Amino acid sequence: MTEPSADLNRAERREWWIANGRGGYAAGTVAGSLTRGYHGLLIATIDPPLGRRLQVAKLDATLIDGKQHWPLFTNRWADGCVEPAGHGVIDSFRLDGRMPVWNWACGDLSVEQRIWMPPGEDSVWSVYRLLRGRPGAVPRVRIALLLADRDHHHIGRKGDFDPILALDGDARLTARCADGHDIALTAVGGSMRIDRAWIERFALPIERERGLPDQQDLLRVGFAELSLGTTAWCGLLATVVPDAETAPDPEQALERFRQNDRALVRTARTHHTQIPDLPAWIEQLILAADSFLIERPIGTLPALQPQSKGASVIAGYPWFGDWGRDTMIALPGLTLATGRPEIAKRILETFAGFVDGGMLPNRFPGAGETPVYNTVDAALWYVDAWRAYIEASEDLDALAQVFPILESIVTHYRDGTRYGIGMDPADGLIRAGEPGVQLTWMDAKVGDWVVTPRIGKPVEINALWYHGLRVMADFAGRLGRDPQRYRSAADRTRAGFARFVRPDGAGLYDVVDGPDGDDARIRPNQIFAVSLTHSPLDAPARASVVEACAHHLLCPFGLRSLAQEDPAYRERYEGDVWSRDAAYHQGTVWAWLLGHYALAEYRVTGDAAAAQTRLAPIADHLRDAGLGSVSETFDGEPPHRPRGCPAQAWSVACILDAWMRLERIRVGKG
Known part of the structure; x- marks a missing residue:
C-alpha cells in the first residue's frame, strides 16, 4: 500500500486510523493537515470506554539542515490558505500493518516517520530516522507541540484550555489539565522547551461539508528539538498515563507493535488451517477488525462470569461508541473469523448483564448513563451471535449458562x-x-x-x-x-x-x-x-x-438502502445534518450488506467462488478513505464516494466473515 502523495486532495482524502483497545484512537490525513475535528494524535479515554478526549492535536515537524528548512506537515487555514504545504515533500506513504509510514524527500535527505499507539495504553509515538543524509551532517527535527483537552465531539476555541506547564529535566514536558490529569510528552534523542501561544483558525473542510462548526484553535505549548541519526530512532512519546520509572525506548515499542500485528494475522492463519493462503487485503481486514475490540468495565453489573473487565465493540471511528445492534452483527467477523473465540465469549457474557425485558440496549451506556433499549433487532442478533460462537467453539458450558437469558428473549418477544x-x-x-x-x-x-x-x-x-x-x-x-x-x-x-x-x-x-x-x-x-x-x-x-x-440495489461496495426508481431515493449522502439523515437510508449504499448479499447469492447459486468475487472491490477501497479499513457508507450513484465513518465495525466484520465462510466452502469443494 505504497503510493506517492504529493496531490493535496488525494493526500487529504486518504486518512489513517489507529486504535488502542480502550476506545481511544489516533487519526489524521496522509498530508498531515486537519480536515476533521476528530483528527488528532492522541484521543485518550479519560473515562473509559466512551469518555474520549482530544489531548494531542498535532505534532508539526520541520526538518532543518543548516540553513535549509522543510516542513513535514500541512495546514489549512480558515482564509483558504494552505501553508505550509509539506505534503509536497512526501516521497511515499504506506501502511506497515496498521502503522502509517511516511518517507520524506528533502533535497539530499530522506527521512522516515512512523506513528503508532501501544495496545492498551492512552499513548502515542511519533518517531523519525534518517534514511539518507550527507557525510558529517546531523540534521534536526523541530516539532511544535499543539495540545488540547476537550471532548472529541467538540471543537476547540482560543482560551478554552489553560494547562499548567512544567519541564522535568530537558526532555520531558507536562501539561496539567483542569481535572488534574497530565498530558506528558517525552523527547527521545532531543530536548523540550516551553513556548506557549494560541494558533488560531485551523480549517476543517470535512466538518464544513457536514454542516458543522469548521474552524478550531489549538494551544502550542512548546517545541521539541531532535537530532536525526542513521542508526536509531528519535521522536516523541505522548501519554496521559506516564511511567516515570521506565525510560521510553522507541525501538522496543515499535517492535512490540509490529509483533502484535503479526500475531493477529498468525492467529487467524492458525485457526483457518483449511485455507492455504490469505490474500493481503484479507490480512489487512484482520488487523482492522482488532481496532474495534475494546475492554469495557463491568462494575457492579451482573455477568455470566465474574470478571473485572468485560469486552465490547466500538461501532465506528471516530464518532460512534459501542452499540448493541452493531456489536452483535459485527461479532462473528471481528472475533470468530479472526480466530479469537475467547473475545467473542467475553463480549457475549458482558452483554448478558444488559438483557432486560428480553431486549439489548441500542446504545451501550457510558458511566452513570441509563441504557437505551430502542432497538427491535439487537436481541435477535444476540441470539445469532451465540449461534456463531457455539458453532465455532462447541462451548456447551457457556451455552447452558446463557440459555435462560436466551429463553427470556424469546418469551418477551412472543408475549x-x-x-x-x-x-x-x-x-x-x-x-x-x-x-x-x-x-x-x-x-x-x-x-x-x-x-x-x-x-x-x-x-x-x-x-x-x-x-x-x-x-x-x-x-x-x-x-x-x-x-x-x-x-x-x-x-x-x-x-x-x-x-x-x-x-x-x-x-x-x-x-x-x-x-x-x-x-x-x-x-x-x-x-x-x-x-x-x-x-x-x-x-x-x-x-x-x-x-x-x-x-x-447492488453496487460494487454494498447494497443501496432504497431502489433508484423510488421517488424518495437520494443519490448522494451529503450536506448538513438534516440532508444527510434524510439520505441515510433512502439510497445510501451500506458496505456491511455486501457480505450478506454474497452469502445469499451463494445459497441461491451454489457457486462460492462467484459469490466471493462480489467482495473483491473492497480490496481497492482499502487504499482509499480510511486506509486499511472499510467505510460505513457510500453514495448511491457512481463514483460511489465513501461516506459516513471512515472505519466501521460491521463493514469490516461482515465482509471478512463472508469471505472466510465462502473460502472454506470453495476450498472444501476444490
Whole structure:
C-alpha cells in the first residue's frame, strides 16, 4: 500500500486510523493537515470506554539542515490558505500493518516517520530516522507541540484550555489539565522547551461539508528539538498515563507493535488451517477488525462470569461508541473469523448483564448513563451471535449458562415488551413500532421526524425471529432439552412469513401490516431472509430476493438502502445534518450488506467462488478513505464516494466473515 502523495486532495482524502483497545484512537490525513475535528494524535479515554478526549492535536515537524528548512506537515487555514504545504515533500506513504509510514524527500535527505499507539495504553509515538543524509551532517527535527483537552465531539476555541506547564529535566514536558490529569510528552534523542501561544483558525473542510462548526484553535505549548541519526530512532512519546520509572525506548515499542500485528494475522492463519493462503487485503481486514475490540468495565453489573473487565465493540471511528445492534452483527467477523473465540465469549457474557425485558440496549451506556433499549433487532442478533460462537467453539458450558437469558428473549418477544414489540398470534410474526420511535437498523431521525419508521412487521425482524427460533431449537437439543416448542413456533412463523412474498415475483415486501398496509418499496432488508443460516423461504422465493437486490440495489461496495426508481431515493449522502439523515437510508449504499448479499447469492447459486468475487472491490477501497479499513457508507450513484465513518465495525466484520465462510466452502469443494 505504497503510493506517492504529493496531490493535496488525494493526500487529504486518504486518512489513517489507529486504535488502542480502550476506545481511544489516533487519526489524521496522509498530508498531515486537519480536515476533521476528530483528527488528532492522541484521543485518550479519560473515562473509559466512551469518555474520549482530544489531548494531542498535532505534532508539526520541520526538518532543518543548516540553513535549509522543510516542513513535514500541512495546514489549512480558515482564509483558504494552505501553508505550509509539506505534503509536497512526501516521497511515499504506506501502511506497515496498521502503522502509517511516511518517507520524506528533502533535497539530499530522506527521512522516515512512523506513528503508532501501544495496545492498551492512552499513548502515542511519533518517531523519525534518517534514511539518507550527507557525510558529517546531523540534521534536526523541530516539532511544535499543539495540545488540547476537550471532548472529541467538540471543537476547540482560543482560551478554552489553560494547562499548567512544567519541564522535568530537558526532555520531558507536562501539561496539567483542569481535572488534574497530565498530558506528558517525552523527547527521545532531543530536548523540550516551553513556548506557549494560541494558533488560531485551523480549517476543517470535512466538518464544513457536514454542516458543522469548521474552524478550531489549538494551544502550542512548546517545541521539541531532535537530532536525526542513521542508526536509531528519535521522536516523541505522548501519554496521559506516564511511567516515570521506565525510560521510553522507541525501538522496543515499535517492535512490540509490529509483533502484535503479526500475531493477529498468525492467529487467524492458525485457526483457518483449511485455507492455504490469505490474500493481503484479507490480512489487512484482520488487523482492522482488532481496532474495534475494546475492554469495557463491568462494575457492579451482573455477568455470566465474574470478571473485572468485560469486552465490547466500538461501532465506528471516530464518532460512534459501542452499540448493541452493531456489536452483535459485527461479532462473528471481528472475533470468530479472526480466530479469537475467547473475545467473542467475553463480549457475549458482558452483554448478558444488559438483557432486560428480553431486549439489548441500542446504545451501550457510558458511566452513570441509563441504557437505551430502542432497538427491535439487537436481541435477535444476540441470539445469532451465540449461534456463531457455539458453532465455532462447541462451548456447551457457556451455552447452558446463557440459555435462560436466551429463553427470556424469546418469551418477551412472543408475549410482548417495549415499544409495541410482540408476536401476532394470528401469523406468528413479530410486530414492532410506535409513532416517533425508530427501532430497526434504519434508524435515522431528524428532530421529531423518523425518516423510515417501518412500523408493523419488518421483513428482517421476522427473518431474524424465524432464524432465532430454529437456533433455539438446536440449542435446546444440544443441552438435552425438548426442542419441540421452538420447532413448532418456527414452523408457524415460516407459514406466516409467506405473507412477505410479493405476488409479482419481485422479492419481498419490506413491511407488512403497516399503518398504510404492506410496504412494497424495494429495500435491502429482505436479503437477510436468504443470508441467515435458517431461511423461511423456499428456493424460488430465495432466488427472487437475490434477483431483486442484484437488479435494484447492488453496487460494487454494498447494497443501496432504497431502489433508484423510488421517488424518495437520494443519490448522494451529503450536506448538513438534516440532508444527510434524510439520505441515510433512502439510497445510501451500506458496505456491511455486501457480505450478506454474497452469502445469499451463494445459497441461491451454489457457486462460492462467484459469490466471493462480489467482495473483491473492497480490496481497492482499502487504499482509499480510511486506509486499511472499510467505510460505513457510500453514495448511491457512481463514483460511489465513501461516506459516513471512515472505519466501521460491521463493514469490516461482515465482509471478512463472508469471505472466510465462502473460502472454506470453495476450498472444501476444490
